[in-house]
Amino acid sequence: MKAEVMPWRRSAATPVAVLLAVAPAMAVLQFRTMALAVTLALLAAVVTHRLARGAWPWPRMNPVAWLAVALLGWCGVAALWSPEPVRALQTIGGLAALLGLALMTARALAEEAAGRRLAFALAGGLALGLALAALDHATGNWLRLAVRGFPEMPAISFGLKPAVSLMVLLLPLVVAVPMAWALRAVLLAAGLAVALWLPADSAKIAAVAGLVAAGAVALLPRAAPRLAALAFAAFSLAAPLVFAFGLSQAPSLEPIPRSAAHRVLIWDFVVDRIAEKPLLGWGMESSRAIPGGSDTFGVETLDRYGLNSPEARHWFGLPSARRLPLHTHNAALQIWLELGLVGALLGAALGAAALLAAGASPAGFGMAVSAVVTGQLSFGVWQPWWVASVLLAAVVAGALRKT
Structure with a gap:
């Protein structure tokens, strides 16, 4: 079936684009919301496809x-x-649901020409998230303390690590955003700078590895x-x-x-x-x-x-x-x-x-390498918010491949 441009209200890409626009900022404020947010966005994408086309987007x-x-x-x-x-059974059930929704959303997006919408939502969301992370770190975590009612949390600075890990996971996908190279370069440089500045060593390594990998596959596909x-x-x-x-x-x-x-x-x-x-x-x-x-x-x-x-x-x-x-x-x-x-x-x-x-695209390969590096240094294999974030990035990478 040939991909077509769907109106915003009938597009399966709309819930995913909305999530991309707010996810980095949301992760700065409270990263644990990612599991629920991704689940709801993917579910909304699948249901929207069903209502618009009259058939469920069963996985390929x-x-x-x-x-x-x-x-x-x-x-x-x-x-x-x-x-x-x-x-164990609860974890397996949750992961199976996330995987099924991700595969169905990927099928739904494959039937739409929605790459540009997702790309610009991704770029805008990353820019906002990076700005909020930098602001929070520069002000001694004032932003996240304010959201929590200024509790006594001396180690709250460490909490930016998951948010930065999410952003460096998405950062290589900026390579596929259809805008001027200069603007892409500015956003990539800003993402790398924030990752290197904030206190998250594994995110620093993942950021560098992801961008290097994107360049490597462009030279050696x-x-x-x-x-x-x-x-x-x-x-x-x-x-x-x-x-x-x-x-x-x-x-x-x-x-x-x-x-x-x-x-x-x-x-x-x-x-x-x-x-x-x-x-x-x-x-x-x-x-x-x-x-x-x-x-x-x-x-x-x-x-x-x-x-x-x-x-x-x-x-x-x-x-x-x-x-x-x-x-x-x-x-x-x-x-x-x-x-x-x-x-x-x-x-x-x-x-x-x-x-x-x-490896079919520099952006997708950079994202995958960033995910692998983070997985080998930081979070648990089954952590719902991290698995949800990786599946979201994979779905978006597949859709951006057509841009």
């Missing part, structure tokens, strides 16, 4: 979609031996996606061995920020737990309930990593410095830990297939 399944379904299926199997079976897919699959499958070797060679962690040192110690704990159940894992959503995960690190571990100062001993003695707080801060290790070798094989195949598919 491709290798990426089938692999995602297979991974969710294995998650369902792994819920059988999970210490958190109810939470066939080689870059293939190399990225191969590297991702190899790392995902070898992650426990890679981390075990790297951690054995690690220098003293005393000079680096405590949050970064904590992440290294978490990986040390997780690698040992993976070795105990490498084939099937501990079960879906088991990261929250791994034996010993709620304990703090022993003196022997701190000594091994050179964390000997009184300040370090105090920091790692706090209840917040647990050996495994909710998730592993690395997607590959979390999948190995919870789903074992079977899950690692499916996750590696899914990520590789997604990178190959995204």
Whole structure:
């Protein structure tokens, strides 16, 4: 069916465009609203398509979609031996709903010539979100404190990290916005500058990686996606061995920020737990309930990593410095830990297939690489707001490919 331009009120792109225009700003104020907002926008897009065309936009399944379904299926199997079976089933249900809505919305947008609408909503939303993030950071988080009624929250600056991660996820898509190169360059430079300025190290790396990847696929359209897919699959499958070797060679962690040192110690704990159940894992959503995960690190571990100062001993003695707080801060290790070798094989195949598919455009490939980098350094694999954000970006990338 040939794509056609639909009136705004009858276009499935309208709810998605509205969300793109407000999502970055919304994430600055409260990033957890992203899961609900994306769900409602995708649902509205599907219903709008049904009302306008008289038929549901059933998904067109491709290798990426089938692999995602297979991974969710294995998650369902792994819920059988999970210490958190109810939470596991709830998570699987939510992720399945998000995936289904994303695939249906992608089909609906494919039947419309809506790329320009989405592109300009994306550019405007990013500009607003970057401005609000910069304003909040420059004023000592006054904006977000005001939204919350000025509570006593000394660590609220850390809360900008999810918002910046969302914006650097969307930032490479600016390459596909049909406006003057100078304007695109200004928006890309502003996004990179804000990411490098704000306190979110993983977002800094993801921002640079995403833009470099977009440039790489423009220069090497066939080689870059293939190399990225191969590297991702190899790392995902070898992650426990890679981390075990790297951690054995690690220098003293005393000079680096405590949050970064904590992440290294978490990986040390997780690698040992993976070795105990490498084939099937501990079960879906088991990261929250791994034996010993709620304990703090022993003196022997701190000594091994050179964390000997009184300040370090105090920091790692706090209840917040647990050996495994909710998730592993690395997607590959979390999948190995919870789903074992079977899950690692499916996750590696899914990520590789997604990178190959995204390589059809510089914007989409940059977005995919940004998502991969963030996933390997920050959030949990199953966090609803992050999964929703990645699916939204993927749907938009597919629609922008036609612009």
